[in-house]
Amino acid sequence: MVQQFFILCSGADTSILKTCSKGEQNKYAGIGATVFFTALMAFIACSYALYTVFDNVYTAVFFGLIWGLLIFNLDRFIVSTIKKRDSFGNELLQATPRLVLAIIIAVVISKPLEMKIFEKEINQVLLEQKNEMTLANKNQLALQYTPTIEKLNTDIAQLKNEITIKTAETDELYNTYITEAEGTSGTLKLGKGPVYEEKREKHDAVLAELNTLKETNAQKITQIENEISTLNTEYTNVVKTSQPVIDGFDGLMARINALNELPWWPSFFIFLLFLAIETSPIIAKLLSPKGTYDIKLEEEESMTNTWARQKIQQREQILLADTALNEKIYNEIKREEEVYAYKKKKAEELLKLQADAFKNLQVKQL
Incomplete structure:
Protein backbone atom coordinates (compact mmCIF):
# COMPACT_ATOMS: atom_id res chain seq x y z
CA MET A 1 0.00 0.00 0.00
CA VAL A 2 2.76 2.43 0.98
CA GLN A 3 4.84 1.37 -2.03
CA GLN A 4 1.91 1.97 -4.38
CA PHE A 5 1.38 5.43 -2.88
CA PHE A 6 5.03 6.37 -3.39
CA ILE A 7 4.95 4.96 -6.95
CA LEU A 8 1.96 7.22 -7.58
CA CYS A 9 3.99 10.13 -6.19
CA SER A 10 6.81 9.37 -8.65
CA GLY A 11 4.52 9.97 -11.64
CA ALA A 12 5.33 6.60 -13.20
CA ASP A 13 2.84 4.67 -15.33
CA THR A 14 1.57 2.08 -12.85
CA SER A 15 0.14 -0.22 -15.52
CA ILE A 16 3.59 -0.55 -17.11
CA LEU A 17 5.48 -0.63 -13.82
CA LYS A 18 3.39 -3.59 -12.58
CA THR A 19 4.86 -5.72 -15.34
CA CYS A 20 8.43 -4.82 -14.31
CA SER A 21 10.67 -6.37 -11.68
CA LYS A 22 10.51 -5.62 -7.94
CA GLY A 23 13.81 -3.75 -8.16
CA GLU A 24 12.37 -1.41 -10.78
CA GLN A 25 9.28 -0.85 -8.64
CA ASN A 26 11.42 -0.13 -5.57
CA LYS A 27 13.46 2.40 -7.55
CA TYR A 28 10.39 4.42 -8.49
CA ALA A 29 8.94 4.04 -5.01
CA GLY A 30 12.15 5.61 -3.65
CA ILE A 31 11.85 8.47 -6.15
CA GLY A 32 8.21 9.00 -5.16
CA ALA A 33 9.12 8.99 -1.45
CA THR A 34 11.68 11.75 -2.09
CA VAL A 35 9.03 13.78 -3.93
CA PHE A 36 6.52 13.29 -1.10
CA PHE A 37 8.87 14.21 1.75
CA THR A 38 10.16 17.23 -0.17
CA ALA A 39 6.57 18.46 -0.45
CA LEU A 40 6.08 17.77 3.26
CA MET A 41 9.14 19.88 4.13
CA ALA A 42 7.83 22.61 1.82
CA PHE A 43 4.51 22.55 3.69
CA ILE A 44 6.26 22.91 7.08
CA ALA A 45 8.59 25.65 5.81
CA CYS A 46 5.82 27.69 4.21
CA SER A 47 3.53 27.34 7.23
CA TYR A 48 6.25 28.66 9.54
CA ALA A 49 7.11 31.52 7.17
CA LEU A 50 3.46 32.56 6.85
CA TYR A 51 2.96 32.26 10.61
CA THR A 52 5.60 34.97 11.08
CA VAL A 53 3.54 37.13 8.71
CA PHE A 54 -0.08 36.48 9.78
CA ASP A 55 0.39 35.32 13.42
CA ASN A 56 -2.48 32.91 12.81
CA VAL A 57 -2.01 29.14 12.87
CA TYR A 58 -5.02 28.24 10.72
CA THR A 59 -4.20 30.75 7.97
CA ALA A 60 -0.56 29.66 7.93
CA VAL A 61 -1.46 25.95 7.77
CA PHE A 62 -4.05 26.52 5.02
CA PHE A 63 -1.72 28.41 2.68
CA GLY A 64 1.17 26.13 3.69
CA LEU A 65 -0.89 23.13 2.56
CA ILE A 66 -1.57 24.80 -0.80
CA TRP A 67 2.13 25.54 -1.20
CA GLY A 68 3.07 21.96 -0.27
CA LEU A 69 0.66 20.58 -2.87
CA LEU A 70 2.08 22.97 -5.47
CA ILE A 71 5.65 21.82 -4.76
CA PHE A 72 4.48 18.19 -4.83
CA ASN A 73 2.89 18.71 -8.23
CA LEU A 74 5.96 20.49 -9.61
CA ASP A 75 8.38 17.81 -8.35
CA ARG A 76 6.15 15.04 -9.68
CA PHE A 77 5.96 16.79 -13.04
CA ILE A 78 9.75 17.30 -13.15
CA VAL A 79 10.49 13.65 -12.39
CA SER A 80 7.82 12.19 -14.65
CA THR A 81 8.83 14.24 -17.70
CA ILE A 82 12.47 13.10 -17.68
CA LYS A 83 12.73 10.23 -20.15
CA LYS A 84 15.72 7.96 -20.63
CA ARG A 85 17.37 8.42 -24.02
CA ASP A 86 20.18 6.65 -25.80
CA SER A 87 22.39 9.74 -25.39
CA PHE A 88 23.37 11.11 -21.96
CA GLY A 89 23.83 14.57 -23.52
CA ASN A 90 20.19 14.62 -24.65
CA GLU A 91 19.06 13.51 -21.20
CA LEU A 92 21.15 16.23 -19.54
CA LEU A 93 19.82 18.82 -21.97
CA GLN A 94 16.20 17.98 -21.18
CA ALA A 95 16.98 17.88 -17.42
CA THR A 96 18.76 21.28 -17.31
CA PRO A 97 15.65 23.51 -17.01
CA ARG A 98 14.22 21.06 -14.48
CA LEU A 99 17.43 21.28 -12.43
CA VAL A 100 17.19 25.07 -12.45
CA LEU A 101 13.60 24.84 -11.21
CA ALA A 102 14.68 22.34 -8.54
CA ILE A 103 17.36 24.78 -7.31
CA ILE A 104 14.77 27.57 -7.02
CA ILE A 105 12.44 25.28 -5.07
CA ALA A 106 15.31 24.24 -2.77
CA VAL A 107 16.05 27.90 -1.96
CA VAL A 108 12.39 28.64 -1.24
CA ILE A 109 12.05 25.58 1.02
CA SER A 110 15.35 25.92 2.91
CA LYS A 111 15.14 29.61 3.85
CA PRO A 112 12.11 29.39 6.24
CA LEU A 113 13.52 26.24 7.84
CA GLU A 114 16.85 27.99 8.36
CA MET A 115 14.98 30.76 10.17
CA LYS A 116 13.30 28.19 12.42
CA ILE A 117 16.55 26.32 13.12
CA PHE A 118 18.40 29.54 14.00
CA GLU A 119 15.39 31.17 15.68
CA LYS A 120 17.19 31.92 18.99
CA GLU A 121 20.16 33.50 17.24
CA ILE A 122 17.84 35.51 15.01
CA ASN A 123 15.88 36.71 18.06
CA GLN A 124 19.15 37.90 19.62
CA VAL A 125 20.06 39.83 16.46
CA LEU A 126 16.56 41.30 16.30
CA LEU A 127 16.78 42.33 19.97
CA GLU A 128 20.03 44.19 19.33
CA GLN A 129 18.53 45.85 16.27
CA LYS A 130 15.41 46.84 18.21
CA ASN A 131 17.53 48.37 20.99
CA GLU A 132 19.50 50.35 18.44
CA MET A 133 16.28 51.45 16.75
CA THR A 134 14.78 52.45 20.12
CA LEU A 135 17.78 54.64 20.96
CA ALA A 136 17.83 56.13 17.47
CA ASN A 137 14.09 56.77 17.65
CA LYS A 138 14.41 58.53 21.02
CA ASN A 139 17.29 60.66 19.77
CA GLN A 140 15.43 61.54 16.60
CA LEU A 141 12.29 62.51 18.51
CA LEU A 252 9.58 37.77 7.52
CA MET A 253 11.91 40.26 5.83
CA ALA A 254 13.37 41.37 9.18
CA ARG A 255 14.15 37.75 10.07
CA ILE A 256 15.71 37.09 6.67
CA ASN A 257 17.96 40.14 7.11
CA ALA A 258 18.80 39.01 10.64
CA LEU A 259 19.65 35.55 9.29
CA ASN A 260 22.05 37.18 6.83
CA GLU A 261 23.84 38.79 9.80
CA LEU A 262 24.78 35.33 11.10
CA PRO A 263 27.74 33.28 9.77
CA TRP A 264 26.93 32.14 6.25
CA TRP A 265 28.30 28.60 6.23
CA PRO A 266 25.64 26.87 8.43
CA SER A 267 22.87 28.30 6.23
CA PHE A 268 24.83 27.36 3.12
CA PHE A 269 25.16 23.71 4.16
CA ILE A 270 21.45 23.53 5.05
CA PHE A 271 20.72 24.90 1.57
CA LEU A 272 23.02 22.25 0.07
CA LEU A 273 21.14 19.57 2.00
CA PHE A 274 17.77 20.64 0.59
CA LEU A 275 19.30 21.09 -2.85
CA ALA A 276 20.54 17.50 -2.70
CA ILE A 277 17.10 16.30 -1.58
CA GLU A 278 15.30 18.28 -4.26
CA THR A 279 17.59 17.26 -7.13
CA SER A 280 18.14 13.65 -6.03
CA PRO A 281 15.21 12.21 -8.06
CA ILE A 282 16.45 13.99 -11.20
CA ILE A 283 20.06 12.94 -10.66
CA ALA A 284 18.97 9.39 -9.88
CA LYS A 285 17.10 9.24 -13.18
CA LEU A 286 20.04 10.69 -15.08
CA LEU A 287 22.65 8.35 -13.58
CA SER A 288 20.59 5.17 -13.47
CA PRO A 289 20.87 2.84 -16.50
CA LYS A 290 17.97 2.33 -18.82
CA GLY A 291 15.66 -0.06 -17.02
CA THR A 292 12.81 -2.35 -17.98
CA TYR A 293 10.25 0.35 -17.28
CA ASP A 294 12.03 2.83 -19.57
CA ILE A 295 12.24 0.26 -22.37
CA LYS A 296 8.55 -0.67 -22.08
CA LEU A 297 7.52 2.98 -21.85
CA GLU A 298 9.56 3.81 -24.94
CA GLU A 299 8.01 0.81 -26.74
CA GLU A 300 4.49 1.92 -25.87
CA GLU A 301 5.21 5.48 -26.95
CA SER A 302 6.69 4.14 -30.20
CA MET A 303 3.57 2.02 -30.81
CA THR A 304 1.34 5.02 -30.17
CA ASN A 305 3.38 7.22 -32.50
CA THR A 306 3.38 4.54 -35.22
CA TRP A 307 -0.37 4.03 -34.91
CA ALA A 308 -0.97 7.78 -35.07
CA ARG A 309 1.19 8.12 -38.20
CA GLN A 310 -0.66 5.21 -39.81
CA LYS A 311 -4.01 6.84 -39.12
CA ILE A 312 -2.81 10.14 -40.58
CA GLN A 313 -1.52 8.41 -43.72
CA GLN A 314 -4.78 6.47 -44.12
CA ARG A 315 -6.85 9.64 -43.87
CA GLU A 316 -4.59 11.36 -46.42
CA GLN A 317 -4.95 8.42 -48.84
CA ILE A 318 -8.75 8.37 -48.38
CA LEU A 319 -8.88 12.10 -49.09
CA LEU A 320 -6.78 11.74 -52.23
CA ALA A 321 -8.91 8.83 -53.50
CA ASP A 322 -12.17 10.61 -52.76
CA THR A 323 -10.96 13.78 -54.49
CA ALA A 324 -9.92 11.86 -57.59
CA LEU A 325 -13.27 10.01 -57.78
CA ASN A 326 -15.26 13.23 -57.42
CA GLU A 327 -13.29 14.92 -60.19
CA LYS A 328 -13.83 11.96 -62.48
CA ILE A 329 -17.57 11.79 -61.77
CA TYR A 330 -18.18 15.52 -62.29
CA ASN A 331 -16.12 15.55 -65.46
CA GLU A 332 -18.26 12.77 -66.91
CA ILE A 333 -21.46 14.56 -65.90
CA LYS A 334 -20.26 17.70 -67.71
CA ARG A 335 -20.02 15.71 -70.92
CA GLU A 336 -23.59 14.36 -70.73
CA GLU A 337 -25.79 16.19 -73.33
CA GLU A 338 -29.02 14.93 -71.80
CA VAL A 339 -28.18 16.49 -68.49
CA TYR A 340 -27.23 19.74 -70.26
CA ALA A 341 -30.53 19.87 -72.16
CA TYR A 342 -32.55 19.09 -69.05
CA LYS A 343 -30.86 21.83 -67.02
CA LYS A 344 -31.35 24.29 -69.92
CA LYS A 345 -35.06 23.51 -70.12
CA LYS A 346 -35.54 24.01 -66.40
CA ALA A 347 -33.64 27.28 -66.52
CA GLU A 348 -35.89 28.57 -69.37
CA GLU A 349 -38.99 27.64 -67.40
CA LEU A 350 -37.65 29.45 -64.38
CA LEU A 351 -36.94 32.60 -66.40
CA LYS A 352 -40.48 32.57 -67.86
CA LEU A 353 -42.01 32.26 -64.41
CA GLN A 354 -39.92 35.16 -63.18
CA ALA A 355 -41.01 37.32 -66.16
CA ASP A 356 -44.72 36.51 -65.62
CA ALA A 357 -44.45 37.31 -61.92
CA PHE A 358 -42.78 40.64 -62.68
CA LYS A 359 -45.51 41.51 -65.20
CA ASN A 360 -48.34 40.69 -62.79
CA LEU A 361 -46.71 42.84 -60.11
CA GLN A 362 -46.46 45.83 -62.46
CA VAL A 363 -50.11 45.45 -63.53
CA LYS A 364 -51.24 45.49 -59.92
CA GLN A 365 -49.33 48.69 -59.24
CA LEU A 366 -51.02 50.43 -62.21
Whole structure:
Protein backbone atom coordinates (compact mmCIF):
# COMPACT_ATOMS: atom_id res chain seq x y z
CA MET A 1 0.00 0.00 0.00
CA VAL A 2 2.76 2.43 0.98
CA GLN A 3 4.84 1.37 -2.03
CA GLN A 4 1.91 1.97 -4.38
CA PHE A 5 1.38 5.43 -2.88
CA PHE A 6 5.03 6.37 -3.39
CA ILE A 7 4.95 4.96 -6.95
CA LEU A 8 1.96 7.22 -7.58
CA CYS A 9 3.99 10.13 -6.19
CA SER A 10 6.81 9.37 -8.65
CA GLY A 11 4.52 9.97 -11.64
CA ALA A 12 5.33 6.60 -13.20
CA ASP A 13 2.84 4.67 -15.33
CA THR A 14 1.57 2.08 -12.85
CA SER A 15 0.14 -0.22 -15.52
CA ILE A 16 3.59 -0.55 -17.11
CA LEU A 17 5.48 -0.63 -13.82
CA LYS A 18 3.39 -3.59 -12.58
CA THR A 19 4.86 -5.72 -15.34
CA CYS A 20 8.43 -4.82 -14.31
CA SER A 21 10.67 -6.37 -11.68
CA LYS A 22 10.51 -5.62 -7.94
CA GLY A 23 13.81 -3.75 -8.16
CA GLU A 24 12.37 -1.41 -10.78
CA GLN A 25 9.28 -0.85 -8.64
CA ASN A 26 11.42 -0.13 -5.57
CA LYS A 27 13.46 2.40 -7.55
CA TYR A 28 10.39 4.42 -8.49
CA ALA A 29 8.94 4.04 -5.01
CA GLY A 30 12.15 5.61 -3.65
CA ILE A 31 11.85 8.47 -6.15
CA GLY A 32 8.21 9.00 -5.16
CA ALA A 33 9.12 8.99 -1.45
CA THR A 34 11.68 11.75 -2.09
CA VAL A 35 9.03 13.78 -3.93
CA PHE A 36 6.52 13.29 -1.10
CA PHE A 37 8.87 14.21 1.75
CA THR A 38 10.16 17.23 -0.17
CA ALA A 39 6.57 18.46 -0.45
CA LEU A 40 6.08 17.77 3.26
CA MET A 41 9.14 19.88 4.13
CA ALA A 42 7.83 22.61 1.82
CA PHE A 43 4.51 22.55 3.69
CA ILE A 44 6.26 22.91 7.08
CA ALA A 45 8.59 25.65 5.81
CA CYS A 46 5.82 27.69 4.21
CA SER A 47 3.53 27.34 7.23
CA TYR A 48 6.25 28.66 9.54
CA ALA A 49 7.11 31.52 7.17
CA LEU A 50 3.46 32.56 6.85
CA TYR A 51 2.96 32.26 10.61
CA THR A 52 5.60 34.97 11.08
CA VAL A 53 3.54 37.13 8.71
CA PHE A 54 -0.08 36.48 9.78
CA ASP A 55 0.39 35.32 13.42
CA ASN A 56 -2.48 32.91 12.81
CA VAL A 57 -2.01 29.14 12.87
CA TYR A 58 -5.02 28.24 10.72
CA THR A 59 -4.20 30.75 7.97
CA ALA A 60 -0.56 29.66 7.93
CA VAL A 61 -1.46 25.95 7.77
CA PHE A 62 -4.05 26.52 5.02
CA PHE A 63 -1.72 28.41 2.68
CA GLY A 64 1.17 26.13 3.69
CA LEU A 65 -0.89 23.13 2.56
CA ILE A 66 -1.57 24.80 -0.80
CA TRP A 67 2.13 25.54 -1.20
CA GLY A 68 3.07 21.96 -0.27
CA LEU A 69 0.66 20.58 -2.87
CA LEU A 70 2.08 22.97 -5.47
CA ILE A 71 5.65 21.82 -4.76
CA PHE A 72 4.48 18.19 -4.83
CA ASN A 73 2.89 18.71 -8.23
CA LEU A 74 5.96 20.49 -9.61
CA ASP A 75 8.38 17.81 -8.35
CA ARG A 76 6.15 15.04 -9.68
CA PHE A 77 5.96 16.79 -13.04
CA ILE A 78 9.75 17.30 -13.15
CA VAL A 79 10.49 13.65 -12.39
CA SER A 80 7.82 12.19 -14.65
CA THR A 81 8.83 14.24 -17.70
CA ILE A 82 12.47 13.10 -17.68
CA LYS A 83 12.73 10.23 -20.15
CA LYS A 84 15.72 7.96 -20.63
CA ARG A 85 17.37 8.42 -24.02
CA ASP A 86 20.18 6.65 -25.80
CA SER A 87 22.39 9.74 -25.39
CA PHE A 88 23.37 11.11 -21.96
CA GLY A 89 23.83 14.57 -23.52
CA ASN A 90 20.19 14.62 -24.65
CA GLU A 91 19.06 13.51 -21.20
CA LEU A 92 21.15 16.23 -19.54
CA LEU A 93 19.82 18.82 -21.97
CA GLN A 94 16.20 17.98 -21.18
CA ALA A 95 16.98 17.88 -17.42
CA THR A 96 18.76 21.28 -17.31
CA PRO A 97 15.65 23.51 -17.01
CA ARG A 98 14.22 21.06 -14.48
CA LEU A 99 17.43 21.28 -12.43
CA VAL A 100 17.19 25.07 -12.45
CA LEU A 101 13.60 24.84 -11.21
CA ALA A 102 14.68 22.34 -8.54
CA ILE A 103 17.36 24.78 -7.31
CA ILE A 104 14.77 27.57 -7.02
CA ILE A 105 12.44 25.28 -5.07
CA ALA A 106 15.31 24.24 -2.77
CA VAL A 107 16.05 27.90 -1.96
CA VAL A 108 12.39 28.64 -1.24
CA ILE A 109 12.05 25.58 1.02
CA SER A 110 15.35 25.92 2.91
CA LYS A 111 15.14 29.61 3.85
CA PRO A 112 12.11 29.39 6.24
CA LEU A 113 13.52 26.24 7.84
CA GLU A 114 16.85 27.99 8.36
CA MET A 115 14.98 30.76 10.17
CA LYS A 116 13.30 28.19 12.42
CA ILE A 117 16.55 26.32 13.12
CA PHE A 118 18.40 29.54 14.00
CA GLU A 119 15.39 31.17 15.68
CA LYS A 120 17.19 31.92 18.99
CA GLU A 121 20.16 33.50 17.24
CA ILE A 122 17.84 35.51 15.01
CA ASN A 123 15.88 36.71 18.06
CA GLN A 124 19.15 37.90 19.62
CA VAL A 125 20.06 39.83 16.46
CA LEU A 126 16.56 41.30 16.30
CA LEU A 127 16.78 42.33 19.97
CA GLU A 128 20.03 44.19 19.33
CA GLN A 129 18.53 45.85 16.27
CA LYS A 130 15.41 46.84 18.21
CA ASN A 131 17.53 48.37 20.99
CA GLU A 132 19.50 50.35 18.44
CA MET A 133 16.28 51.45 16.75
CA THR A 134 14.78 52.45 20.12
CA LEU A 135 17.78 54.64 20.96
CA ALA A 136 17.83 56.13 17.47
CA ASN A 137 14.09 56.77 17.65
CA LYS A 138 14.41 58.53 21.02
CA ASN A 139 17.29 60.66 19.77
CA GLN A 140 15.43 61.54 16.60
CA LEU A 141 12.29 62.51 18.51
CA ALA A 142 14.35 64.40 21.07
CA LEU A 143 15.63 66.66 18.30
CA GLN A 144 12.10 67.99 17.97
CA TYR A 145 11.82 68.91 21.67
CA THR A 146 15.37 69.52 22.98
CA PRO A 147 15.90 73.01 21.42
CA THR A 148 12.64 74.29 22.88
CA ILE A 149 13.33 72.80 26.31
CA GLU A 150 16.87 74.18 26.33
CA LYS A 151 15.55 77.66 25.46
CA LEU A 152 13.02 77.44 28.28
CA ASN A 153 15.74 76.35 30.73
CA THR A 154 17.83 79.30 29.58
CA ASP A 155 14.88 81.60 30.31
CA ILE A 156 14.59 80.13 33.81
CA ALA A 157 18.31 80.67 34.39
CA GLN A 158 17.98 84.29 33.28
CA LEU A 159 15.06 84.89 35.64
CA LYS A 160 16.98 83.33 38.55
CA ASN A 161 20.03 85.36 37.60
CA GLU A 162 17.96 88.56 37.80
CA ILE A 163 16.93 87.62 41.35
CA THR A 164 20.54 86.82 42.26
CA ILE A 165 21.76 90.20 40.99
CA LYS A 166 18.96 92.03 42.78
CA THR A 167 19.67 90.08 45.97
CA ALA A 168 23.35 90.99 45.82
CA GLU A 169 22.44 94.66 45.36
CA THR A 170 20.07 94.50 48.32
CA ASP A 171 22.69 92.81 50.50
CA GLU A 172 25.21 95.48 49.57
CA LEU A 173 22.80 98.27 50.54
CA TYR A 174 22.03 96.43 53.77
CA ASN A 175 25.74 96.31 54.67
CA THR A 176 26.05 99.99 53.76
CA TYR A 177 23.40 101.25 56.19
CA ILE A 178 24.44 98.81 58.92
CA THR A 179 28.05 99.97 58.81
CA GLU A 180 26.80 103.58 58.76
CA ALA A 181 24.92 102.90 62.00
CA GLU A 182 27.97 101.24 63.52
CA GLY A 183 30.22 104.14 62.44
CA THR A 184 32.64 101.88 60.57
CA SER A 185 32.07 103.48 57.14
CA GLY A 186 30.41 106.47 55.54
CA THR A 187 30.35 109.42 58.01
CA LEU A 188 32.12 107.28 60.68
CA LYS A 189 29.63 108.55 63.29
CA LEU A 190 27.99 106.04 65.58
CA GLY A 191 24.22 106.10 65.65
CA LYS A 192 21.25 106.45 63.34
CA GLY A 193 21.57 109.85 61.81
CA PRO A 194 20.13 111.40 58.65
CA VAL A 195 22.63 109.58 56.41
CA TYR A 196 21.64 106.30 58.03
CA GLU A 197 17.97 107.01 57.37
CA GLU A 198 18.69 107.87 53.75
CA LYS A 199 20.64 104.69 53.19
CA ARG A 200 18.00 102.65 55.05
CA GLU A 201 15.23 104.03 52.85
CA LYS A 202 17.23 103.23 49.72
CA HIS A 203 17.77 99.67 50.98
CA ASP A 204 14.09 99.24 51.81
CA ALA A 205 13.08 100.45 48.32
CA VAL A 206 15.45 97.97 46.65
CA LEU A 207 14.27 95.21 49.04
CA ALA A 208 10.68 95.89 47.97
CA GLU A 209 11.75 95.68 44.35
CA LEU A 210 13.51 92.39 45.15
CA ASN A 211 10.39 90.92 46.74
CA THR A 212 8.29 92.00 43.77
CA LEU A 213 10.88 90.58 41.36
CA LYS A 214 10.95 87.28 43.27
CA GLU A 215 7.19 86.99 43.13
CA THR A 216 6.98 87.92 39.43
CA ASN A 217 9.88 85.68 38.38
CA ALA A 218 8.58 82.83 40.52
CA GLN A 219 5.32 82.93 38.56
CA LYS A 220 7.22 83.06 35.27
CA ILE A 221 9.48 80.19 36.34
CA THR A 222 6.45 78.10 37.36
CA GLN A 223 4.81 78.75 34.00
CA ILE A 224 7.97 77.83 32.11
CA GLU A 225 8.45 74.68 34.22
CA ASN A 226 4.87 73.69 33.38
CA GLU A 227 5.68 74.13 29.69
CA ILE A 228 8.79 71.99 30.10
CA SER A 229 6.75 69.35 31.92
CA THR A 230 4.16 69.39 29.13
CA LEU A 231 6.87 68.98 26.49
CA ASN A 232 8.47 66.12 28.43
CA THR A 233 5.08 64.40 28.76
CA GLU A 234 4.41 64.86 25.04
CA TYR A 235 7.86 63.47 24.21
CA THR A 236 7.24 60.44 26.45
CA ASN A 237 3.86 59.80 24.80
CA VAL A 238 5.35 60.04 21.30
CA VAL A 239 8.10 57.59 22.24
CA LYS A 240 5.53 55.26 23.79
CA THR A 241 3.32 55.47 20.67
CA SER A 242 6.17 54.68 18.28
CA GLN A 243 7.62 51.87 20.41
CA PRO A 244 5.05 49.20 19.33
CA VAL A 245 6.20 49.70 15.72
CA ILE A 246 9.75 48.90 16.80
CA ASP A 247 8.58 45.99 18.98
CA GLY A 248 6.73 44.56 15.97
CA PHE A 249 9.89 44.61 13.87
CA ASP A 250 10.12 40.83 13.58
CA GLY A 251 8.39 40.05 10.29
CA LEU A 252 9.58 37.77 7.52
CA MET A 253 11.91 40.26 5.83
CA ALA A 254 13.37 41.37 9.18
CA ARG A 255 14.15 37.75 10.07
CA ILE A 256 15.71 37.09 6.67
CA ASN A 257 17.96 40.14 7.11
CA ALA A 258 18.80 39.01 10.64
CA LEU A 259 19.65 35.55 9.29
CA ASN A 260 22.05 37.18 6.83
CA GLU A 261 23.84 38.79 9.80
CA LEU A 262 24.78 35.33 11.10
CA PRO A 263 27.74 33.28 9.77
CA TRP A 264 26.93 32.14 6.25
CA TRP A 265 28.30 28.60 6.23
CA PRO A 266 25.64 26.87 8.43
CA SER A 267 22.87 28.30 6.23
CA PHE A 268 24.83 27.36 3.12
CA PHE A 269 25.16 23.71 4.16
CA ILE A 270 21.45 23.53 5.05
CA PHE A 271 20.72 24.90 1.57
CA LEU A 272 23.02 22.25 0.07
CA LEU A 273 21.14 19.57 2.00
CA PHE A 274 17.77 20.64 0.59
CA LEU A 275 19.30 21.09 -2.85
CA ALA A 276 20.54 17.50 -2.70
CA ILE A 277 17.10 16.30 -1.58
CA GLU A 278 15.30 18.28 -4.26
CA THR A 279 17.59 17.26 -7.13
CA SER A 280 18.14 13.65 -6.03
CA PRO A 281 15.21 12.21 -8.06
CA ILE A 282 16.45 13.99 -11.20
CA ILE A 283 20.06 12.94 -10.66
CA ALA A 284 18.97 9.39 -9.88
CA LYS A 285 17.10 9.24 -13.18
CA LEU A 286 20.04 10.69 -15.08
CA LEU A 287 22.65 8.35 -13.58
CA SER A 288 20.59 5.17 -13.47
CA PRO A 289 20.87 2.84 -16.50
CA LYS A 290 17.97 2.33 -18.82
CA GLY A 291 15.66 -0.06 -17.02
CA THR A 292 12.81 -2.35 -17.98
CA TYR A 293 10.25 0.35 -17.28
CA ASP A 294 12.03 2.83 -19.57
CA ILE A 295 12.24 0.26 -22.37
CA LYS A 296 8.55 -0.67 -22.08
CA LEU A 297 7.52 2.98 -21.85
CA GLU A 298 9.56 3.81 -24.94
CA GLU A 299 8.01 0.81 -26.74
CA GLU A 300 4.49 1.92 -25.87
CA GLU A 301 5.21 5.48 -26.95
CA SER A 302 6.69 4.14 -30.20
CA MET A 303 3.57 2.02 -30.81
CA THR A 304 1.34 5.02 -30.17
CA ASN A 305 3.38 7.22 -32.50
CA THR A 306 3.38 4.54 -35.22
CA TRP A 307 -0.37 4.03 -34.91
CA ALA A 308 -0.97 7.78 -35.07
CA ARG A 309 1.19 8.12 -38.20
CA GLN A 310 -0.66 5.21 -39.81
CA LYS A 311 -4.01 6.84 -39.12
CA ILE A 312 -2.81 10.14 -40.58
CA GLN A 313 -1.52 8.41 -43.72
CA GLN A 314 -4.78 6.47 -44.12
CA ARG A 315 -6.85 9.64 -43.87
CA GLU A 316 -4.59 11.36 -46.42
CA GLN A 317 -4.95 8.42 -48.84
CA ILE A 318 -8.75 8.37 -48.38
CA LEU A 319 -8.88 12.10 -49.09
CA LEU A 320 -6.78 11.74 -52.23
CA ALA A 321 -8.91 8.83 -53.50
CA ASP A 322 -12.17 10.61 -52.76
CA THR A 323 -10.96 13.78 -54.49
CA ALA A 324 -9.92 11.86 -57.59
CA LEU A 325 -13.27 10.01 -57.78
CA ASN A 326 -15.26 13.23 -57.42
CA GLU A 327 -13.29 14.92 -60.19
CA LYS A 328 -13.83 11.96 -62.48
CA ILE A 329 -17.57 11.79 -61.77
CA TYR A 330 -18.18 15.52 -62.29
CA ASN A 331 -16.12 15.55 -65.46
CA GLU A 332 -18.26 12.77 -66.91
CA ILE A 333 -21.46 14.56 -65.90
CA LYS A 334 -20.26 17.70 -67.71
CA ARG A 335 -20.02 15.71 -70.92
CA GLU A 336 -23.59 14.36 -70.73
CA GLU A 337 -25.79 16.19 -73.33
CA GLU A 338 -29.02 14.93 -71.80
CA VAL A 339 -28.18 16.49 -68.49
CA TYR A 340 -27.23 19.74 -70.26
CA ALA A 341 -30.53 19.87 -72.16
CA TYR A 342 -32.55 19.09 -69.05
CA LYS A 343 -30.86 21.83 -67.02
CA LYS A 344 -31.35 24.29 -69.92
CA LYS A 345 -35.06 23.51 -70.12
CA LYS A 346 -35.54 24.01 -66.40
CA ALA A 347 -33.64 27.28 -66.52
CA GLU A 348 -35.89 28.57 -69.37
CA GLU A 349 -38.99 27.64 -67.40
CA LEU A 350 -37.65 29.45 -64.38
CA LEU A 351 -36.94 32.60 -66.40
CA LYS A 352 -40.48 32.57 -67.86
CA LEU A 353 -42.01 32.26 -64.41
CA GLN A 354 -39.92 35.16 -63.18
CA ALA A 355 -41.01 37.32 -66.16
CA ASP A 356 -44.72 36.51 -65.62
CA ALA A 357 -44.45 37.31 -61.92
CA PHE A 358 -42.78 40.64 -62.68
CA LYS A 359 -45.51 41.51 -65.20
CA ASN A 360 -48.34 40.69 -62.79
CA LEU A 361 -46.71 42.84 -60.11
CA GLN A 362 -46.46 45.83 -62.46
CA VAL A 363 -50.11 45.45 -63.53
CA LYS A 364 -51.24 45.49 -59.92
CA GLN A 365 -49.33 48.69 -59.24
CA LEU A 366 -51.02 50.43 -62.21
